[in-house]
Amino acid sequence: MSPHIFEKQLTAVFEGESDLIANMANMAAFLYHELADVNWVGFYLKKGNDLVLGPFQGKVACVRIAVGKGVCGTAARDKKTTVVADVHKFDGHIACDSASNSEIVIPVIFNNKLIAVFDVDSPLYNRFNESDKRLLENLVDIFIKNTSFE
Numbered sequence: 001m002s003p004h005i006f007e008k009q010l011t012a013v014f015e016g017e018s019d020l021i022a023n024m025a026n027m028a029a030f031l032y033h034e035l036a037d038v039n040w041v042g043f044y045l046k047k048g049n050d051l052v053l054g055p056f057q058g059k060v061a062c063v064r065i066a067v068g069k070g071v072c073g074t075a076a077r078d079k080k081t082t083v084v085a086d087v088h089k090f091d092g093h094i095a096c097d098s099a100s101n102s103e104i105v106i107p108v109i110f111n112n113k114l115i116a117v118f119d120v121d122s123p124l125y126n127r128f129n130e131s132d133k134r135l136l137e138n139l140v141d142i143f144i145k146n147t148s149f150e
Helices: 003-014 020-034 070-078 130-145
Strands: 040-047 050-058 064-066 082-084 102-110 113-122
Touching: 003 020, 003 130, 020 040, 020 050, 020 113, 020 130, 040 070, 050 070, 050 113, 064 070, 070 082, 070 102, 070 113, 102 130, 113 130
Parallel strands: none
Antiparallel strands: 040 050, 040 113, 050 064, 082 102, 102 113
């Protein structure tokens, strides 16, 4: 599926709905079923100094991750997309699912405030490239534009 089609379909999924949890759930489900070679897709919400599990698709996940720990916590701390080709070589990686070998995490930032991170795992090594990074960052932007954070 082309990036443009992904963007159009996700925009249509959000049409008429701005609820945070509903949009997180639909985005996770949509991308879990549409992206090739992924085994976990979901959100962690920023609560205090932690990231707490939000809507997701995939196997049972870690519930709470400290900001600064693991791939998700690093992306949250740095407020920038983090792409890891081999999670087993990432210092401090938190292994919630031993089948995951690569990961990309995109921070969800609204009004300069970290709201959550969007996490995608793959059983393949080196699954996420620069095109995937741009696509997923664009999809997170669409999510932000269509979601209420109040």
